[in-house]
Amino acid sequence: MLFFSAEISAQTKDISGKIIASGDVVGIHVINKTASKFTITNNQGEFVIPVKLNDTLIISGVQYVPKEILISDIIMQTRAVTINLEDNVNLLDEVVVGKILTGSLMTDIENSDVKRELNFYDLGIPGYTGPKKTQSERRLYEATSGGGLVPLNPLINWISGRTKRLKEQIEREELELAITEAKAKFSKLIFEDDTFSANMQNEYFYFCGDDPEFIDISDLGIDIKTLEFLKSKLEAFKIHLEND
Known part of the structure; x- marks a missing residue:
């Protein structure tokens, strides 16, 4: 039974998560502090990240209070977690002692005692590691990206043939x-x-x-x-x- 229990706790599974907050939920950093894995949320505040039992997740966004989640048996069984974030209200004359989470991914990784160097491929964000984009690749990215309910920039560039x-x-x-x-x-x-x-x-x-x-x-x-x-x-x- 001890062997079986140890085997279960050592299993890595992908869990799906969803961020609930009053503001924008895209691009929130989700860090598996224990396993040195990273990802960010999509437009709906959803994310997928590999975890093991008792791993610690750090959820960090500039506009929200950082939060830590311990991966429990229930989370491992359901492979799902919902996380509510509180708005971060800046207070004047505040003294902070010790390590803090700022909402900056690079700073938060350093402050969270993660030992491995950050590999941004873990985030699913192209362009952060590896060779730099060429000028044409940067222009294509700009031509095919845009915000808003109906992104006009990609639509116009597609119609014009650019x-x-x-x-x-x-x-x-x-x-x-x-x-x-x-x-x-x-x-x-x-x-x-x-x-x-x-x-x-x-x-x-x-x-x-x-x-x-x-x-x-x-x-x-x-x-x-x-x-x-x-x-x-x-x-x-x-x-x-x-x-x-």
Whole structure:
């Protein structure tokens, strides 16, 4: 029985939560302090986060009083929790001793004794880690995002065709980057037995880029598959030159 009980307490489950508050409930930070997991609420104040029995959740929003929730047996069984937040009323001449939760996610993570460095992929928010967005990607994000009951900015950009043009621009930039990386990594291996000029080698790689399969294989990041594909396209390229 002790073994069974320990096994149950060690199980991780995704629970669904809902924030109830008098104001805006989107973008509220939900931190599993025990497991170093993070997420934020959607427009309806809903969230999903992995937890174990006796984990501690910290709910933090700039306009609300921070709250801690202990994951109980009932929460684990129902896989659901509803959390009511109180408005945060700022008081003058207030002295705070010790660690506080501010509503700033970075500050709250530091103050909550979480040891692991914050990985914003845990939040489901793109762009916080990894490579920076290109200018075209930032423009596309701006063109497809907006607030209000009926977001006008995405609608106008879609009707005008700007969103489509930005997506095509990003695809061209990604293809150009993949071609450049392939040339740098595989040129010596591909042309070790051929005497193609530099211009002809460039033409070959753009010939490969015209194949829709090229970008899919490049995205896999498996060098052997990429090399096999490029060698097969080399034979096709030679046939193409002969036909020309």
